[in-house]
Amino acid sequence: MLNYLLAEIYRILHKRSMYIYFGILAVFSILLIAVAIYVLEGVTAGDAPAGIIVSYASTFYGMIPLLLGCYLFAAIYTDDLASKNLGNLIGQGMSRMKIVLGKFILLVLFCVVTFGLAPLYTAAIFTVLGAAPTLADVGNLYIIVVQQALVAMGAAVVASIVVYGLQRPTFALVTFLLVVLGLVGQILSIVFSLDAVYSLAPWLTDCLMLFISGQVAEALASGTALLSPLIRCILYFAIAITLSILAFRQKELEF
Amino acid sequence: MADVLLQTRGLTKKYGEFAALNDVSLTLRRGDIYGLVGRNGAGKTTFFKCVMGLAKSTAGQIEMVGGQNLNAARRSIGFMINPAFFPYLGPRQNLSYLCKVKGISAKTEPDRLLQIVGLQGVKKPYKSFSLGMKQRLGIAGALLGSPPIIVLDEPINGLDPQGIADIRNLISQINQQLGTTFLISSHILSELDLVATTFGFIEQGRLVKEISHTDLHENTRRSLLIDVNSGEKAAAVLIEQMHIDQLSVHGNRLVIGSQLDKPNEMVRHLVQADVEVYSVMHQQTTLEEYFMRLIGGGNNA
Numbered sequence: 001m002l003n004y005l006l007a008e009i010y011r012i013l014h015k016r017s018m019y020i021y022f023g024i025l026a027v028f029s030i031l032l033i034a035v036a037i038y039v040l041e042g043v044t045a046g047d048a049p050a051g052i053i054v055s056y057a058s059t060f061y062g063m064i065p066l067l068l069g070c071y072l073f074a075a076i077y078t079d080d081l082a083s084k085n086l087g088n089l090i091g092q093g094m095s096r097m098k099i100v101l102g103k104f105i106l107l108v109l110f111c112v113v114t115f116g117l118a119p120l121y122t123a124a125i126f127t128v129l130g131a132a133p134t135l136a137d138v139g140n141l142y143i144i145v146v147q148q149a150l151v152a153m154g155a156a157v158v159a160s161i162v163v164y165g166l167q168r169p170t171f172a173l174v175t176f177l178l179v180v181l182g183l184v185g186q187i188l189s190i191v192f193s194l195d196a197v198y199s200l201a202p203w204l205t206d207c208l209m210l211f212i213s214g215q216v217a218e219a220l221a222s223g224t225a226l227l228s229p230l231i232r233c234i235l236y237f238a239i240a241i242t243l244s245i246l247a248f249r250q251k252e253l254e255f
Numbered sequence: 256m257a258d259v260l261l262q263t264r265g266l267t268k269k270y271g272e273f274a275a276l277n278d279v280s281l282t283l284r285r286g287d288i289y290g291l292v293g294r295n296g297a298g299k300t301t302f303f304k305c306v307m308g309l310a311k312s313t314a315g316q317i318e319m320v321g322g323q324n325l326n327a328a329r330r331s332i333g334f335m336i337n338p339a340f341f342p343y344l345g346p347r348q349n350l351s352y353l354c355k356v357k358g359i360s361a362k363t364e365p366d367r368l369l370q371i372v373g374l375q376g377v378k379k380p381y382k383s384f385s386l387g388m389k390q391r392l393g394i395a396g397a398l399l400g401s402p403p404i405i406v407l408d409e410p411i412n413g414l415d416p417q418g419i420a421d422i423r424n425l426i427s428q429i430n431q432q433l434g435t436t437f438l439i440s441s442h443i444l445s446e447l448d449l450v451a452t453t454f455g456f457i458e459q460g461r462l463v464k465e466i467s468h469t470d471l472h473e474n475t476r477r478s479l480l481i482d483v484n485s486g487e488k489a490a491a492v493l494i495e496q497m498h499i500d501q502l503s504v505h506g507n508r509l510v511i512g513s514q515l516d517k518p519n520e521m522v523r524h525l526v527q528a529d530v531e532v533y534s535v536m537h538q539q540t541t542l543e544e545y546f547m548r549l550i551g552g553g554n555n556a
Contacts (some may be wrong), residue, residue: 007355011341014348084339088396091307091336092357093329253309 004094004102012075012110021071022114026121032060033125053126053133054140057119061144064118065180069152072110073176076103077160078169086167087253096248100164104241107156115149140221147217150233154209155180157240165247185210209236258285259320260404260436261306266315268301268460275301277460278315283404283438288430290451291440292546298460299440303336303408330357333402335410338393342382346374346392349381350399359400368395373421386413394422398429405429406438411446419446426450444542458550477539479511479518484531496524 012018036056080086089099119141123133133141159176166172178184185208191197192204205211215229261283268276276298283289293299304310306317308329319328340349350365369375372391384392390413397405410426411419427450429435441447447454454471456464466474483489486504493499493509497520501512511521518535525532540548 003358004356007352010355011344011348011352015343017343079341083341084337085341087307087309087336088339088353089356090309091329091332091334092353093308093326094356095326252311253304 001098001102004089004098005105008076008102008106009109011079012106015075015079018071018075025067029121030125033122034129036060037126037129037131052131053122053137054144056126057122057141057144061118061141061148064115064145064148065152065155066177068114068118069111069155069180070173070176072107072114072152073156073159074169074173076106076110077156077163078172081163081167081169081172084253090253096164097245100160100241100244100248103160104157104237107153111149111153115145115152119145143217143220146220147213150213150216151209152180154213154236154240157237157244158184161240161243161247164244165251167251167253182210206232207236209233212236259283259318260285261320261438262318263302263306264316264318266302266305266317267313268298268305268310269313274460276305276312279457279460279462281455281462281465283436284453285436286430286434287453288426288437288439288451289453289455290444290447291438291455291457292442292444292447293440293457294442294550297442297457299442299457300336300408301460302457303334303406303438303440307332307334307336307406309336331402332404332406333397333399334406334408335393335397336406336408338389338396340381340389340392340396343380345380346377346384346395349392350395353396353399357400364399365395368398371395371398371425387415387418390414390422391418394425401433401435403434404436404438408440409442410439411441411443423450444546448542456546456549463549471542471545475540475542475545476512477515477537479509479515479521479535480538481509481511481518481521481525481535482533483507483509483525484533488528489525489530492524492528492530493521496528497521 033056036059037052080089086099090096119138122141123138126133155176158179159172162168162175163172188208189205189210192201192208197204212229212232216226216233218224219226219229259282261281263279263281266276266279266281267274279298279302281289281291281302291299291302301310305312308325317325319325319332341352344352346369347365350368354361354364366375369377372395374388374391374395377388381389381392390410394407394410397407407426411422414422423446426437426439430437430450437450439447439451448468448471452468454464454466454468455462456466481489484507486507486509489509490502490504493502493511497514497517499511499513499521503510514521515537522532522535
């Protein structure tokens with residue numbers, strides 16, 4: 001497993017398009033923050049209002065699961081389909097379960113690094129542009145980012161079922177987009193709120209990642225018990241991973 | 256089982272009612288270069304997919320040297336079933352990736368293999384490769400870590416004549432120097448004939464014959480065909496007069512496998528015995544013709 005993880009990290013870090021993509025995102029972020037500070041807030045040098053960074057993050061961090069998550073999902077999951085690498089791995093004696101678990105570990109790893117750097121990067125730009133945030137502001141940024149990272153990871157693990165079950169990169173990416181944009185969650189929450197469904201299982205809405213991630217963020221912000229949403233979060237991932245393994249075992253690899 | 260590295264028994268793979276593999280029992284012995292021959296769609300790739308764990312067999316058994324755990328045993332097999340690499344990585348990076356997956360720590364291994372397959376110094380990404388270059392890289396991937404068994408599915412597809420000769424020589428060289436066992440599929444029998452020591456002929460999912468290289472050539476050697484008015488009488492004359500031991504009668508045609516340099520003498524004896532001789536001709540069954548006969552005619556092999 002460790003060999004596989006090291007190989008995957010090597011592969012992803014040698015993907016030139018990743019550096020181009022993140023470079024573009026970085027430049028785009030600078031422009032966006034400059035617009036937020038100087039145009040939207042009308043700030044002149046040195047008079048940035050307190051909490052401006054949190055206000056910015058509340059508005060624009062909603063795009064992060066899409067912008068970061070989509071690329072990471074493609075790099076971690078669908079590249080294997082496009083290059084038919086899953087066959088290489090299984091042919092070399094790797095079990096399907098190890099592959100699925102390895103991918104999830106990679107997802108967590110890359111999400112922690114990329115999402116973890118986003119608030120620091122944002123804070124640095126704000127500082128350079130003359131609107132230095134306080135430590136509390138940065139803490140609030142991290143709470144927002146944790147929520148968005150959970151949304152992205154939730155969408156990725158659901159879409160990974162399609163990756164292994166259908167082995168079609170396009171279908172997998174579309175699934176990821178539909179989930180990460182909240183369309184699937186919205187539809188499901190409507191279905192779950194129907195009397196017939198609600199009376200049978202009133203807890204179903206609580207199982208959606210949109211809801212779980214919100215609860216995690218709320219618990220982090222208010223300092224209340226984190227255990228319950230965290231357990232639900234872990235269960236969410238565990239169920240999705242189990243379904244991925246089952247789907248993968250059923251599906252013959254294509255060449 | 257000591258000398259048997261891989262054995263399948265009654266291996267069957269069905270897609271609905273269609274049997275892509277039907278009761279295939281194949282034996283791969285240490286040091287063999289086993290050529291699996293069959294037309295396109297005969298079941299060669301499906302067989303490899305089942306052996307390598309990429310498809311689940313419907314019935315039958317696979318046994319590999321190295322124990323009951325097939326996944327563990329597969330780690331000692333290098334394989335190429337359609338070259339599959341990351342399009343944005345170069346050849347060295349793709350091989351380095353596979354080295355890491357396999358836990359091969361030697362940093363020089365990718366360069367060594369690229370040298371062997373003639374891709375040394377190539378920097379461009381895999382997506383820019385020609386079909387032949389992809390095949391070469393696929394073969395390099397199969398050779399990673401010098402595994403004791405190498406499985407190659409149609410390794411000469413897309414290669415130019417020089418490339419085909421290079422790969423053929425490479426397979427022979429590795430087999431002789433390292434004792435590596437090969438299982439190779441192809442629909443080009445004449446190419447396999449130059450390297451393989453054992454052949455398996457597969458048609459419509461069935462392994463119709465396993466035969467050694469020597470026996471195959473015994474079956475495809477030259478013969479003399481003589482058309483006469485009475486096959487039985489002619490056969491009796493030639494056996495009595497010339498002691499021909501390799502002779503068979505097919506209606507009014509004699510098929511003779513010995514004393515092929517004496518057609519004049521044969522005709523003289525036949526005429527003297529009042530047998531009418533209509534034609535005499537030499538024939539050599541080619542490997543392709545042998546294959547066609549084996550599978551009951553059909554398209555090119």
